[in-house]
Amino acid sequence: MPASWVRLDNASNIFLAARSDADPKVFRISAEVDHAVEPRLLQQALEATYERYRLYHAVLRGGMFWYYLQTSDLRPTVSPEHLPTCAPIYREDRRNLLFRVAYRRQRIILEIFHALSDGTGALWFLTDLVTAYLRAQGADAAGAGGGDTALPADPASQPVEDEPHPAHELIADSFSHYFHRTREPFAPADAESEAPRTAPLRTAATAALRIPRWLRAPRTRVHRIRGTRTPDNRTRVVELTMPAPAVLALARAQQTSLTIYLTALFFRALRESIGPLGHANTLAASIPINLRQFFPSTSARNFFATVRVEHAFDADGAGDDLGSICHELEAQFKPKATPQALERKLRRLIRFERTPLLRILPRVLKDAILRLINWGNNRGLSVAVSNLGRVVLPEPAGSRVGRMLFHVSAVRPQFCATSHAGLLTISFTSPFVETDHVRAFVRMLTDSGVDVSVAAARVTEDELAPQEPGA
Amino acid sequence: MRRCEECAVTIEGTWTTCPLCRTALIGDASPDPLPSVPLTFSKRRILKALFFASLAVILVSFVVQLFFARDLDGIGVWRSIWLGVTAMWLVVLMAVRKRRNVAKGTVYLVALIGLVCVYWDYLGGWQRWSVTYAVPIVCASAIIALLITVQLLRIDVAEHLVYSGLTVLLGLAPFVFLVFGWVNNPWASWSCIVVSLVALGDVQILRGREMRLELAKRFHL
Numbered sequence: 001m002p003a004s005w006v007r008l009d010n011a012s013n014i015f016l017a018a019r020s021d022a023d024p025k026v027f028r029i030s031a032e033v034d035h036a037v038e039p040r041l042l043q044q045a046l047e048a049t050y051e052r053y054r055l056y057h058a059v060l061r062g063g064m065f066w067y068y069l070q071t072s073d074l075r076p077t078v079s080p081e082h083l084p085t086c087a088p089i090y091r092e093d094r095r096n097l098l099f100r101v102a103y104r105r106q107r108i109i110l111e112i113f114h115a116l117s118d119g120t121g122a123l124w125f126l127t128d129l130v131t132a133y134l135r136a137q138g139a140d141a142a143g144a145g146g147g148d149t150a151l152p153a154d155p156a157s158q159p160v161e162d163e164p165h166p167a168h169e170l171i172a173d174s175f176s177h178y179f180h181r182t183r184e185p186f187a188p189a190d191a192e193s194e195a196p197r198t199a200p201l202r203t204a205a206t207a208a209l210r211i212p213r214w215l216r217a218p219r220t221r222v223h224r225i226r227g228t229r230t231p232d233n234r235t236r237v238v239e240l241t242m243p244a245p246a247v248l249a250l251a252r253a254q255q256t257s258l259t260i261y262l263t264a265l266f267f268r269a270l271r272e273s274i275g276p277l278g279h280a281n282t283l284a285a286s287i288p289i290n291l292r293q294f295f296p297s298t299s300a301r302n303f304f305a306t307v308r309v310e311h312a313f314d315a316d317g318a319g320d321d322l323g324s325i326c327h328e329l330e331a332q333f334k335p336k337a338t339p340q341a342l343e344r345k346l347r348r349l350i351r352f353e354r355t356p357l358l359r360i361l362p363r364v365l366k367d368a369i370l371r372l373i374n375w376g377n378n379r380g381l382s383v384a385v386s387n388l389g390r391v392v393l394p395e396p397a398g399s400r401v402g403r404m405l406f407h408v409s410a411v412r413p414q415f416c417a418t419s420h421a422g423l424l425t426i427s428f429t430s431p432f433v434e435t436d437h438v439r440a441f442v443r444m445l446t447d448s449g450v451d452v453s454v455a456a457a458r459v460t461e462d463e464l465a466p467q468e469p470g471a
Numbered sequence: 472m473r474r475c476e477e478c479a480v481t482i483e484g485t486w487t488t489c490p491l492c493r494t495a496l497i498g499d500a501s502p503d504p505l506p507s508v509p510l511t512f513s514k515r516r517i518l519k520a521l522f523f524a525s526l527a528v529i530l531v532s533f534v535v536q537l538f539f540a541r542d543l544d545g546i547g548v549w550r551s552i553w554l555g556v557t558a559m560w561l562v563v564l565m566a567v568r569k570r571r572n573v574a575k576g577t578v579y580l581v582a583l584i585g586l587v588c589v590y591w592d593y594l595g596g597w598q599r600w601s602v603t604y605a606v607p608i609v610c611a612s613a614i615i616a617l618l619i620t621v622q623l624l625r626i627d628v629a630e631h632l633v634y635s636g637l638t639v640l641l642g643l644a645p646f647v648f649l650v651f652g653w654v655n656n657p658w659a660s661w662s663c664i665v666v667s668l669v670a671l672g673d674v675q676i677l678r679g680r681e682m683r684l685e686l687a688k689r690f691h692l
């Protein structure tokens with residue numbers, strides 16, 4: 001039987017064009033369980049989960065005009081973590097799966113090439129994987145401890161199908177489902193008039209797609225963060241773990257959402273670690289939005305859009321306190337993150353992508369154009385921020401998983417946040433060695449009375465040098 | 472867990488100084504949640520530079536030949552050695568670069584070798600040895616080699632079909648040579664055409680459906 005295939009969707013093409021040595025466009029979600037992970041059971045759980053996610057069977061191939069995902073008969077295997085976080089997965093001309101599963105001590109790690117899926121899609125897979133694993137592990141432990149409880153250890157024979165599962169098939173591309181020009185608008189249009197059209201600053205940015213941003217003269221000078229590249233282009237990651245309620249209380253005190261609060265804190269931290277920003281005094285961040293919350297979809301494929309927010313720092317420091325920045329970012333973010341605004345933006349994007357002239361361009365040229373657009377977009381961004389939100393796992397995973405972590409390979413300093421079991425983790429990733437902005441960020445949190453614990457991966461030769469004995 | 476007094480945070484793992492501010496830590500080490508992965512240095516960039524440098528040298532070598540007159544005494548031998556070495560280098564480069572997909576690599580090689588031979592023939596006064604012998608023999612050999620390789624290496628049909636088809640089509644090129652009367656001796660061309668037609672029959676009759684699906688996929692608009 002010929003393998004089935006599907007053209008790569010809208011958002012995913014950019015990941016192929018934009019990947020580089022320092023940023024292979026890979027992200028990782030990991031979960032810490034209450035014991036050292038047992039590889040044999042994890043492998044069984046992976047096989048059972050893999051069976052149900054057809055999308056994850058895909059390999060990526062290049063056609064004449066588009067990339068496409070094609071199902072394969074490859075099998076995934078779990079391995080002890082032996083690579084730096086978010087190491088490259090997709091390489092041209094190599095037929096391999098677009099994800100990997102690893103483990104280390106208590107951590108179960110899922111890494112995915114971003115063209116395959118987004119954070120939410122990956123979280124579904126990890127949830128099922130961890131649940132299947134813990135069920136098998138629980139049964140195994142009970143079997144070993146309690147003698148003949150006769151529970152099957154094979155997760156495949158466990159009743160994992162008891163909750164309705166979304167179809168994780170290859171076909172579902174939610175972008176064309178919702179935003180193709182022949183589709184009726186999904187978001188109620190009457191709410192549109194209520195959306196504040198006179199939003200401050202860059203409401204016009206939603207119209208930016210008409211004229212690519214790189215063609216327009218930049219109105220504000222956006223500060224681009226520079227630094228020393230890590231020696232072998234690996235991602236520098238610093239994980240911060242803290243009690244979620246404490247940080248939520250801080251955000252509430254500023255009357256803003258957690259994402260916006262953390263973004264504002266990030267801006268303050270950058271301002272403090274860089275010093276005076278000089279001529280290019282605007283910091284800008286891109287924030288991805290999960291579109292499934294507005295446009296219901298069970299597709300595990302990419303389905304998100306990004307919103308850009310920015311803040312210009314004054315030379316005299318007026319209006320640069322945390323509260324003002326929160327307020328300003330919130331005012332920019334809110335109107336752009338409505339279903340109506342997102343639908344308008346995405347319909348434009350899809351219409352652009354489906355232009356006949358663009359469709360008949362060979363893939364190599366499409367890639368070049370996307371790279372150019374991506375380069376233009378990058379010029380307007382200082383940092384990126386991503387919040388996966390509070391994760392809810394089904395039992396037994398809910399009570400047996402501690403903190404969860406979310407990393408992403410980054411072309412610029414970035415943080416990813418997620419929370420589970422009352423623990424908020426904020427993982428800073430960067431292509432640069434420097435961690436000054438993380439230090440400033442952490443110190444602001446600890447000054448506000450939040451207990452923070454820090455874990456960092458070693459990236460430089462000095463850090464990796466063997467520790468002196470007794471130290 | 473260790474603690475950094477300056478940052479007022481606990482530090483997981485075996486760090487002796489704070490990863491954020493380099494202050495010495497106090498307290499006992501804990502297991503490191505992240506592995507210490509030794510540095511690796513990818514040779515990709517060097518190989519890429521070497522590849523393009525080689526390509527430039529080869530191209531210049533070929534172009535320079537145009538400036539040496541055909542009747543220059545003694546140039547023939549030196550030209551043969553020079554072109555032989557550069558052509559071989561080109562073949563090796565391409566074979567290594569396209570090693571992950573044998574069928575694709577074969578198409579590249581057939582096209583390259585064919586072009587180099589025709590150019591070489593032209594430089595040497597167009598005795599038509601390239602179109603009479605070299606190109607048909609290379610095409611026919613490539614088709615036979617591919618048929619054997621995909622069987623022996625058990626290459627997935629979808630992986631090689633389009634490129635095998637292309638190689639077979641290239642094998643029909645000698646027909647054009649015959650029609651225009653460019654050949655001194657027709658047996659090599661005819662042999663190549665026969666091999667090509669047999670292979671084409673195999674592709675069309677046995678793999679027709681797969682071929683159509685594969686083409687629909689690769690040329691999807």
